[in-house]
Amino acid sequence: MNQQEIENLYTLMEFEASRTSPPEGFPVLPDIPAGRYTDPRFHELEKQHIWRKTWLFAAHIDELPEPGCFLVWENAGQPVLIVHTMAGEIKAFYNTCSHRGAPVMTEKSGKRSSLTCNYHGWSYNHDGELMSIRDPEDFNGLDKSCRSLISIRCERFGNLIWVNFDEQAQTLLEWLGPIAEEWQEFQFDSCRLIGRHIFDLNCNWKVAMEANTEVYHVKSIHAQTVAQTLDDRRNVNTFYPNGHGRMVAPSKKASAPRTIAPPPGIKTIDTVGPIGRECTQSYGIFPNWVSPLSNFFLPPLQFWPNGINKCRFEVWTMAADWGDGPKPDLVNMWTNEDGSELGAVLLEDTQFGEAIQRSMESYGFKGVPLSYQEARIYHWNQAADRMIGIDNIPAELRVAQVMGEEWIYPNEPRLAQASQVSAG
Ligand code: FES
Ligand SMILES: [Fe+2]
Structure with a gap:
């Protein structure tokens, strides 16, 4: 100030x-x-x-401090999976498997090399991309690149992680306006x-x-x-x-x-x-x-x-x-x-x-x-x-x-x- x-x-x-x-x-x-x-x-x-x-303020970086960490967050009534990617970014996805809709991660938090759905074993990387499915020969022409997890807007204010379900929303910094500067x-x-x-x-x-x-x-x-x-x-x-x-x-x-x-x-x-x-x-x-x-x-x-x-x-x-x-x-x-x-x-x-x-x-x-x-x-x-x-x-x-x-x-x-x- x-x-x-x-x-x-x-x-x-x-x-x-x-x-x-x-x-x-x-x-x-x-x-x-x-x-x-x-x-x-x-x-x-x-x-x-x-x-x-x-x-919406959802998490602190200390809750997912390293690449591979994830956190399930449901306070806003939607199942959200917040992840720390291997490249060091924080991303958010709906915790909804693109196969039959099961939650991809069922634990509250943890650290994994990949994100594997418990129901039939579809496996995603931390960028939400579908990497492997079980018995792929039984799916006719399934294009994995179209079956990524659905992403959610996710931005940081310092160590604070915020999400927004609106793809069209202004950036977090625009949203905070003059407060972002005051908070320095x-x-x-x-x-x-x-x-x-x-x-x-x-x-x-x-x-x-x-x-x-x-x-x-x-x-x-x-x-x-x-x-x-x-x-x-x-x-x-x-x-x-x-x-x-x-x-x-x-x-x-x-x-x-x-x-x-x-x-x-x-x-x-x-x-x-x-x-x-x-x-x-x-x-x-x-x-x-x-x-x-x-x-x-x-x-x-x-x-x-x-x-x-x-x-x-x-x-x-x-x-x-x-x-x-x-x-x-x-x-x-x-x-x-x-x-x-x-x-x-x-x-x-x-x-x-x-x-x-x-x-x-x-x-x-x-x-x-x-x-x-x-x-x-x-x-x-x-x-x-x-x-x-x-x-x-x-x-x-x-x-x-x-x-x-x-x-x-x-x-x-x-x-x-x-x-x-x-x-x-
Ligand atoms: S619902 Fe996730 S693998 Fe089937
Ligand atoms: Fe009070």
């Missing part, structure tokens, strides 16, 4: 703390329709358009994986994710934890293209930075600037990534639908390369030591998910009025509708497109208003 951006954020923090209403010109946010959390039609639209067309300081190209755990929750995936997309809940839900240190009135939300967002909130006393020393075994990422060092800085990457990035940890949270009223909550911990020594003891910043339970803050965030879902499914739930503080949720929903195609959505399930381009980064109308405040 460049110096001007940093100064702008500090200016905006003071602006947020001093304002007595939403910023001038900020639109009134119409209610988010209830059915977006409960209506099977909306769930189906998400499946067809959001999960099928966006870049976090050195994703050398980060290592400490832990990855997944938990079942009984609520719509957006209910779980939205608890991590605003600070309005901090004083109630996190009274004894986050609220002690986070200055929620100085929180600054930024709205990026493609529905991405960011929050930056300082700690309560500017003189007492968030944390002074890294946890045992964790190296400081020296290139991280003052915002990442001293503030809580969290990015939302559309559709399902939320990550408070700092100079110690790169720990994304992800939310995967599992039906309309259930989801899977995936928590990652990544950190700077710790060198040749053993992996740091600290299993994970989000869970207890053995990774079997969520840690305190995430338990606070998820504790009401099931009750909220039940309550949302009642006749009494009509929609969600969002405050200015919660506007990143609205911004996400606007982007979702554009991705689905507004005309594809039943009118009663749409959100109005009220947040115009003027509120989308790099536009920042609040800066001019901040200078009026300080001049006045």
Whole structure:
């Protein structure tokens, strides 16, 4: 993040703390329709358009570190085989044999010289090409070159592996836009994986994710934890293209930075600037990534639908390369030591998910009025509708497109208003 951006954020923090209403010109946010959390039609639209067309963070290179390694990944509801090719590339295919559709690999992960289907022994190389079949003389004129595994778009951001089921999608870097540049300081190209755990929750995936997309809940839900240190009135939300967002909130006393020393075994990422060092800085990457990035940890949270009223909550911990020594003891910043339970803050965030879902499914739930503080949720929903195609959505399930381009980064109308405040 460049110096001007940093100064702008500090200016905006003071602006947020001093304002007595939403910023001038900020639109009134119409209610988010209830059915977006409960209506099977909306769930189906998400499946067809959001999960099928966006870049999804799927794996870390440490999970398939050498040529020959593979990983089966099914979080997005499709069977995906991610492989490390003999030439050192990372590629993804549908884990669907081109003979009779069996999964090519049935183990979760491993390392093989070839990828051989268990059903009848068809064998593929790591580029997905069909290399040999059993009893080829019994197939009349089968052209192996037409029977490769079907590939899936797969790109890397440093050590992070992303997939996209849409052949026409823009590149991952285009998708991330200005965030790709901002993330340079976090050195994703050398980060290592400490832990990855997944938990079942009984609520719509957006209910779980939205608890991590605003600070309005901090004083109630996190009274004894986050609220002690986070200055929620100085929180600054930024709205990026493609529905991405960011929050930056300082700690309560500017003189007492968030944390002074890294946890045992964790190296400081020296290139991280003052915002990442001293503030809580969290990015939302559309559709399902939320990550408070700092100079110690790169720990994304992800939310995967599992039906309309259930989801899977995936928590990652990544950190700077710790060198040749053993992996740091600290299993994970989000869970207890053995990774079997969520840690305190995430338990606070998820504790009401099931009750909220039940309550949302009642006749009494009509929609969600969002405050200015919660506007990143609205911004996400606007982007979702554009991705689905507004005309594809039943009118009663749409959100109005009220947040115009003027509120989308790099536009920042609040800066001019901040200078009026300080001049006045
Ligand atoms: S289904 Fe894979 S070899 Fe027959
Ligand atoms: Fe929270």
